[in-house]
Amino acid sequence: MKRAEPLTQLQSIEPNTGSPPLPPAASPEGAAAAPAEARSLLATAWMRIRRSKIALLSLCVVVAIMLFAILAPVLSAMSGNDPFTSNTSPDVLDDFQTPGLPLPGYMYPSAQHWLGVEPGLGRDLFARLAYGGQVSLTIALLSTAVSVVLGTVLGAAAGYFGGKTDAIISRIMDLFLAFPHLLLVLSLTPILQSRLRDTPLGEGSFLPMASLVIILGFFGWAYLARIVRGQVLSLREREFVEAARSFGASHLSVLFRQIIPNVMGVVLVYATMLIPTNISAEAALSFLGVGVKDPTPSWGQMLNAAQSGNWYLSDPWFLAVPGIMLIVTVLAFNLLGDAVRDALDPKASRH
């Protein structure tokens, strides 16, 4: 029977419909065969990724982008600029024909401004791109971590305990999957921000980051939970679980020591695919004006700045800088995700 479950293929619309839905999860054999420890799992993945040129290239690009973001303070110090100082002097920005437009010497890359300057405020684009990368990637990685922890634990609990626990968690998953992701996240972010404002999380530039991590993390776990649940349903019938139980291990101990380590392969695959989705989601929300806001830079905020006031029409370079960065990053993560899936889950690989 090829009858897919009704909601499995639901994806978030628009912020990157992303890779196609994960194929029906790996066979239990495949997952169980994967070594139990995370280190040997990564080693297995690495061994297989090394053989594919595209996978290796995308891994290099991902590492380079991470370094670029981590080293933002160093790199922008080297270029002699910071992301917040604006320079609107008539030597830099046009004062006559199109007020605010960078003069030709400042619009494009130069020795002084490695990627030119922003129209309107004259801030250094290279520094904003690097610091923006810190913000965008931090949000994407942390929210992925939140989703992965929630999805793994809840999915494994549903599959392992079955019965009422399963029924309740599964119904919650169905509900989470029924909501259009972007729309829900979009409407709840301002609400959460207004609530967080008076808490320690609500300080300055920290507020949008914290709220995006919470919202994206909290609404992104259901799909992974469904996959993990399916895996655990068959895992729990296997001998080693029974053995652990007969030695007197508690349910919780079996869940965390026996069950969850055995689904880490699928979890790793899904986590790699969730990162680009969350990068796109941050970009989408900040672009719409509910995420990261000026003066804090993020790649989505930079897209927002390019659209606001129609700057991108007179200064297409201003759109190209964050746009190309975003495309390269999402593409590299997507290709890496495909490679990790092919490496850890050969049954699900593309033909």
Added chain:
Amino acid sequence: MMTFILRRTGSLVLLLAAVSFITFTLFQLGPSDPAAAACGQECTPERVAEARVALGMDQPFFVQYFDYIRGLFSSRMIGAPGAQTLCEWPCLGKSFQTNENVADIIGRSLPYTFSMAIGALILWTITGVGLGLLAALRKGSPVDKFIVGAASVGVSLPIPVTGLFLLLLFVNQLHLLPFTTNEINSPFGPQGPGAWVANYLLPWIALAVLFSASYIRVTRTNMIETFGEDFIRTARAKGLAPRTVTFKHGVRAGITPVVTMLGMDIGLLLGGAVLTEQIFSVPGLGFTAVHAAISGDLPVTMAITMLAAFFVIVANVAVDLAYAAIDPRVRLQ
């Protein structure tokens, strides 16, 4: 068949009720104070208290919820005692910003969202399924590799980047198409279908680029799998024409996952293509939701979120029913 339809419809009603309840809870009991939002930024505590009464928020939560649901079935009075106004059926509350009936705002936005959805849907189904099928038939050839590569890039293109790039190129630089206008929301309007297509062509392309990429991948994978199955070999062995085998036997069986995706995506898109509508200034549901979210207009965002979830759920059931009609191997249990 009949019991299947009845059972699916029954669970549909339950799920819709649950969704409405969850949305209401998230927005009303969630970490927010709708009264403060309704009252505005600078509002004295007394005014907030008044707003609280006017919104019925001094009532117990369940009373509020059932009042809201009652509005879906009949007109009801809304507002503080003594200053009540009629909220006509279907009542989804009134906008904090304009005091307009939320149902009217939604009714006004829907034609734009439909216009966006229908064209994009046709465009990406044709390109996505067509290219995916072509790649599957030529598996391993340069054509296949090119299509697969293009699809990988396609799924990685964020809508804001493609959308703004299309506007820059086709409208600003090449002057091939006009900027989108609010005046056209149906092919049967006074400007005629040509103007409708010209108005929505770029949003359609922006959406189709992203969506067709995932359709290519799913179609290709499933068709390759199907072409390898026994019943295809049997059909070939019977001496049927290759074309008949491909289309009558292969596509019919291999297309079901695509139908699932299509159903889901239609549901999602009817809830508003948030980013695309925002970029091209098409005042559909998504555009309206963004502006309501930014200005804290809770009744509007809540109603649109709920409606969008309804579309997804209904689409899901429609897909289930469509399955049986398409794939001869699927017979209802």
